[in-house]
Amino acid sequence: MARAWHLMNRxxxxxxxxxxxxxDIALAxxxxxxxxxxxxxxxxxxxxxxxxxxxxxYVPSFQIGEPMTGGAVGExxxxxxxxxxxxxMVLHMAGWRDEVVEPAGHFNxxxxxxxxxxxxFLANLGLTGGTAYFGLLDVAAAKAGDIVFVSAAxxxxxxxxxxxxxxxxxxxxxxxxxxxxxxxxxxxxxxxVIDYKAGPVVxxxxxxxTKGIDVYFDNVGGDHLDAALAAARQNAxxxxxxxxxxxxxxxPTTLRYIMRVVAMRIRMQGFIYTDYMGRLGEFYQxxxxxxxxxxxxxxxxxxxxxxxALDAFRGLFTGANTGKMLVRL
Amino acid sequence: MARAWHLMNRxxxxxxxxxxxxxDIALAxxxxxxxxxxxxxxxxxxxxxxxxxxxxxYVPSFQIGEPMTGGAVGExxxxxxxxxxxxxMVLHMAGWRDEVVEPAGHFNxxxxxxxxxxxxFLANLGLTGGTAYFGLLDVAAAKAGDIVFVSAAxxxxxxxxxxxxxxxxxxxxxxxxxxxxxxxxxxxxxxxVIDYKAGPVVxxxxxxxTKGIDVYFDNVGGDHLDAALAAARQNAxxxxxxxxxxxxxxxPTTLRYIMRVVAMRIRMQGFIYTDYMGRLGEFYQxxxxxxxxxxxxxxxxxxxxxxxALDAFRGLFTGANTGKMLVRL
Numbered sequence: 001m002a003r004a005w006h007l008m009n010r011x012x013x014x015x016x017x018x019x020x021x022x023x024d025i026a027l028a029x030x031x032x033x034x035x036x037x038x039x040x041x042x043x044x045x046x047x048x049x050x051x052x053x054x055x056x057x058y059v060p061s062f063q064i065g066e067p068m069t070g071g072a073v074g075e076x077x078x079x080x081x082x083x084x085x086x087x088x089m090v091l092h093m094a095g096w097r098d099e100v101v102e103p104a105g106h107f108n109x110x111x112x113x114x115x116x117x118x119x120x121f122l123a124n125l126g127l128t129g130g131t132a133y134f135g136l137l138d139v140a141a142a143k144a145g146d147i148v149f150v151s152a153a154x155x156x157x158x159x160x161x162x163x164x165x166x167x168x169x170x171x172x173x174x175x176x177x178x179x180x181x182x183x184x185x186x187x188x189x190x191x192x193v194i195d196y197k198a199g200p201v202v203x204x205x206x207x208x209x210t211k212g213i214d215v216y217f218d219n220v221g222g223d224h225l226d227a228a229l230a231a232a233r234q235n236a237x238x239x240x241x242x243x244x245x246x247x248x249x250x251x252p253t254t255l256r257y258i259m260r261v262v263a264m265r266i267r268m269q270g271f272i273y274t275d276y277m278g279r280l281g282e283f284y285q286x287x288x289x290x291x292x293x294x295x296x297x298x299x300x301x302x303x304x305x306x307x308x309a310l311d312a313f314r315g316l317f318t319g320a321n322t323g324k325m326l327v328r329l
Numbered sequence: 330m331a332r333a334w335h336l337m338n339r340x341x342x343x344x345x346x347x348x349x350x351x352x353d354i355a356l357a358x359x360x361x362x363x364x365x366x367x368x369x370x371x372x373x374x375x376x377x378x379x380x381x382x383x384x385x386x387y388v389p390s391f392q393i394g395e396p397m398t399g400g401a402v403g404e405x406x407x408x409x410x411x412x413x414x415x416x417x418m419v420l421h422m423a424g425w426r427d428e429v430v431e432p433a434g435h436f437n438x439x440x441x442x443x444x445x446x447x448x449x450f451l452a453n454l455g456l457t458g459g460t461a462y463f464g465l466l467d468v469a470a471a472k473a474g475d476i477v478f479v480s481a482a483x484x485x486x487x488x489x490x491x492x493x494x495x496x497x498x499x500x501x502x503x504x505x506x507x508x509x510x511x512x513x514x515x516x517x518x519x520x521x522v523i524d525y526k527a528g529p530v531v532x533x534x535x536x537x538x539t540k541g542i543d544v545y546f547d548n549v550g551g552d553h554l555d556a557a558l559a560a561a562r563q564n565a566x567x568x569x570x571x572x573x574x575x576x577x578x579x580x581p582t583t584l585r586y587i588m589r590v591v592a593m594r595i596r597m598q599g600f601i602y603t604d605y606m607g608r609l610g611e612f613y614q615x616x617x618x619x620x621x622x623x624x625x626x627x628x629x630x631x632x633x634x635x636x637x638a639l640d641a642f643r644g645l646f647t648g649a650n651t652g653k654m655l656v657r658l
Binding site: 050221225240241242252253254255256258259260261262263264265266267268269270271272275 | 379550554569570571581582583584585587588589590591592593594595596597598599600601604
């Protein structure tokens with residue numbers, strides 16, 4: 001019997017065992033044009049938290065009592081469509097479950113990129129790496145010589161930002177929580193690393209960025225955003241990506257340095273990976289080369305089994321992951 | 330004897346009578362190349378408040394014990410440079426005083442624009458109008474059909490924004506404090522007017538902007554900025570100009586809706602009028618035509634005499650002005 005995680009309540013804060021529950025599901029009949037896929041890798045991502053709320057956002061809300069969805073890589077086990085054959089690996093959005101039968105058009109056959117593992121399409125060649133790539137290079141228009149500050153630099157998106165920035169000739173200051181994660185960020189090539197648990201971020205950043213910053217890649221909002229405002233040089237560009245801090249708390253953000261937006265002509269620009277779907281070709285080529293060349297490495301935190309998916313998701317908000325959090329089935 | 334306002338202390342909050350004092354000054358000798366100008370109009374502007382602080386900003390700080398400066402229009406009374414003749418009207422930066430002798434290169438002869446009063450070069454054809462013009466049309470890239478929200482819409486910059494936006498075919502929602510100012514903003518052509526003293530800005534804006542907003546022209550920061558974040562439609566652009574609220578209080582800004590920057594792909598961009606000095610020709614032509622055509626009207630609050638300059642300046646922060654605050658000598 002196939003199983004899927006269902007949303008049972010709209011959580012406040014981090015979802016509890018009552019808010020999301022694993023239940024049996026019936027698969028759709030394998031009619032003409034349908035494909036049966038067994039999932040191998042599930043992605044859990046911070047944006048899914050906002051889908052658990054009943055608010056208008058850039059992705060529709062999950063419905064109460066219904067299975068949740070999300071990025072997944074699976075293997076075709078049966079196909080009644082000529083475009084896919086058993087054994088083919090596919091990228092699709094029917095995550096949070098172990099098996100799925102859907103029309104062939106819902107599955108994307110993985111493009112052949114030598115030396116790249118299939119789960120990379122959920123990470124450095126998927127939403128997380130693509131968010132890092134387009135956010136840094138397009139939204140923030142970062143270029144060689146820029147001083148780049150990245151929050152949550154040990155996270156999935158952040159660690160990709162650090163490596164892409166170094167590969168493109170930038171100076172990188174990363175922020176992470178605790179000695180182990182800071183050491184990891186340094187190992188990715190960051191020039192300076194801030195431990196945000198060791199003191200006020202604004203103080204640490206001012207000490208690390210004596211010349212200020214040209215680019216801020218925001219994954220968390222809050223104190224980090226305020227510190228970046230304080231350290232910004234003229235014409236600094238902020239790629240506004242995550243703001244993970246605000247997802248669960250509902251707390252307002254207090255900014256002491258927002259006035260510097262005017263004086264320093266700072267540009268803050270929000271963006272979503274899916275806006276760049278039309279440019280995936282260029283991304284696969286450039287990012288694929290950086291992965292193949294060893295300039296961008298994948299660090300994964302893997303949890304095993306569909307039963308662990310909720311814990312894996314919750315771990316995103318408690319700092320349990322270094323790099324991309326994945327569930328292996 | 331010539332006189333000038335001197336900064337005596339770095340004020341906290343609104344400057345007191347002890348912080349700035351009117352004192353006699355000696356004029357420079359009228360050597361070759363020098364020009365003697367009698368000021369006719371002085372500009373007082375919110376940005377001057379930050380020049381009274383000892384912090385790095387986009388304009389240098391005023392020095393303790395020294396005369397302050399600012400935009401002024403004056404009449405040449407004596408000239409030892411062939412470029413200027415007695416009777417010429419000039420725009421220059423030696424404000425906060427009644428007379429000045431400086432090199433001819435410090436004075437800009439007013440370009441001939443028919444039907445425009447000389448003090449317009451301190452207002453709709455100067456810093457305030459230019460800030461409105463480039464902020465709305467360039468920074469926020471506002472275009473016909475956009476829904477534009479303007480804070481401090483009864484102020485100098487705000488009232489120009491309202492009129493330019495209407496002249497260019499936009500829908501305008503203005504915010505102002507109190508019934509009189511709201512009525513004034515309506516008389517400028519605004520489609521909807523919010524009285525920010527009558528209730529929470531976010532509530533009023535959500536009611537006035539049922540379809541949301543495409544553009545926010547920010548003159549105040551704080552609650553207005555937060556309301557604009559709450560009402561922003563996808564790809565909204567914010568021109569970040571003033572943040573007058575923060576100038577005196579030193580209070581941090583609390584934002585409940587900053588997360589919407591990501592979901593709505595909002596672009597916030599700070600800017601300074603002086604960045605656009607290279608495009609004054611285009612501005613004089615387009616804005617001059619709107620003034621001559623009666624689409625952009627000047628509303629002035631005028632105080633008389635050099636002695637009133639500090640009161641005029643303080644009035645900017647207490648809501649004493651409608652439109653451009655000027656001192657007439």
